[in-house]
Amino acid sequence: MSETAIKPRIEKIPLKEQLAQKLPVLLVPVLAAVGLIAIGNPASWLTLTVAGLAMGMMIFIMASGLTVVFGLMDVINFGHGAFVAVGAFVGFTVLAWLAGWTASPSVFMNLTAVLVAILAAMLVTGLLGLAFERVIVMPVYGEHLKQILVTMGGLIVAQQMIYVVWGPDELHMSRPEALQGSLVIGEAAIEKYRLVAVGIGLALFLGMRHILKNTKIGLLVRAGVENGEMVEALGYRVRRLFLIVFMTGSALAGLGGVMWGLYQETITAHMGSEIMVLVFIVVIIGGLGSVEGCFIGAMLVGLLANYTAFLAPKVALISTIALMVAVLMWRPQGLYPVVKAK
């Protein structure tokens, strides 16, 4: 075969395309630099940047499941916010049970309490995801309008359930001793909890990337996002894969709920639907189905929201929507468009 003599051409990806791959990543430092210039004071800038990254990480945790669910099965889940709220309330209850541990001066006991709360929340929301997928989503595969209506219905039911179990009032969710207060670096005060949130978010992102790139189930998810039929023709049950992804995404939303609750320190039954506005913006900016795009989108939204809240509080929410519009004008499919076979 004559063409086999040709050397692998993989290095020859045109410079322009390589740049196009990297460009979205560069947006984050660029935005941070613009923020520094606009804010002027490095100490305030550092505080806001850490706050923005922390917020971005939490949004990423909540959004990552949603974007893969869409990529894999074209399912639009407007009920995703329910998992956020339920996760927060379960976390609240567990932390209340463990009040002895959260009030203890031992950092270890504090963090263990948070960990137990997170695991409980993820377990409950993961199982809730299982029920949600089987009962609500499965009957409406492939029908977008019905999906929107039915998943919104699921969200309302979940909110009412929260009223029944935890009552209609907003609850105060306090951070354990070790996560209260700030670290002072130079003139900048950085809340400890935000650093923890950045750490958890980053670890999760790297873990997710590792799974998607290096495990068979990760390969199946990526292949399934591109061409689910072909994955089935190779002998894999895409529906079962999807169920696993859906449950994982729900559990991650639960994790995000606990973290968001501890961040805001108040939780309400409709906190999920409020945060979902930002989550959807992030998923759209990133490119529906792309985990990396979702991560970058979340960082951008987190930073921009915090910078504008400081510089011009009145336009804070509008600024993230403006960001989405700008990104879509530049790349109509989002930062990292996902290849689709059909």
Add this chain to the structure above:
Amino acid sequence: MAENLLTLSGVHTHIGPYHILQGVDLAVPEGGVTVLLGRNGAGKTTTLRTIMGLWTASQGGIRFGDHVITKLSTPEISRRGIALVPEDMGIFTDLTVAENMILAAANGPMDPKRLAWIKELFPPIGNFWNSSAGTLSGGQKQMLSVARAIIEPRRLILIDEPTKGLAPAIIKAMTDALKELKETDTTILLVEQNFAMASSIGDTVAVMDDGRIIHSGRMDELVADVALQEKLMGLSLEAHQ
């Protein structure tokens, strides 16, 4: 003639409101190559997709070996030993060549001997092993698609127009590879428009038109019977104009 490995009897397939297959009767003898010919839009791809369970037959039955597979899901059909090389090749372009192959070996790690054989059949598979499959040329993608279908031993391989849009040199390489595959006792159902290629490799032939099989028999008989060829191929020529 050998036993039939696959038999379609009176298969009807609807896609949405359209009635595409209108009673397909097709027998694929074990161990040889059956070629499915027919003009564009005759229903060849739909036939392969229906066998694979990607469309479900609304009427009629599909028997594979001793079992009826008409209502089975695609993964179940695949696990019984049928592989599909789809018309669009179905390459996962976001994955590397290696990753495409790893997924194709659904029953566990790849057999190194088989992989070595495949790399001999299709040298680009080895040469581009760690490259993104999206960067492959059309011919190389086609090779990867066939390679995926044979990385594990299969009883039946459905191949949809493997020479479509390829240069003559690559068509020859693909034909040689399919001939070698044939020697391994794999049964092949091949959709092919290139009659020269089809007749060089086929043992039996079926011709489709308008969602039905309008002729079936031995390939050598069709090759010898110029009048019949003209009648059947003329039909497909007309349709091309």
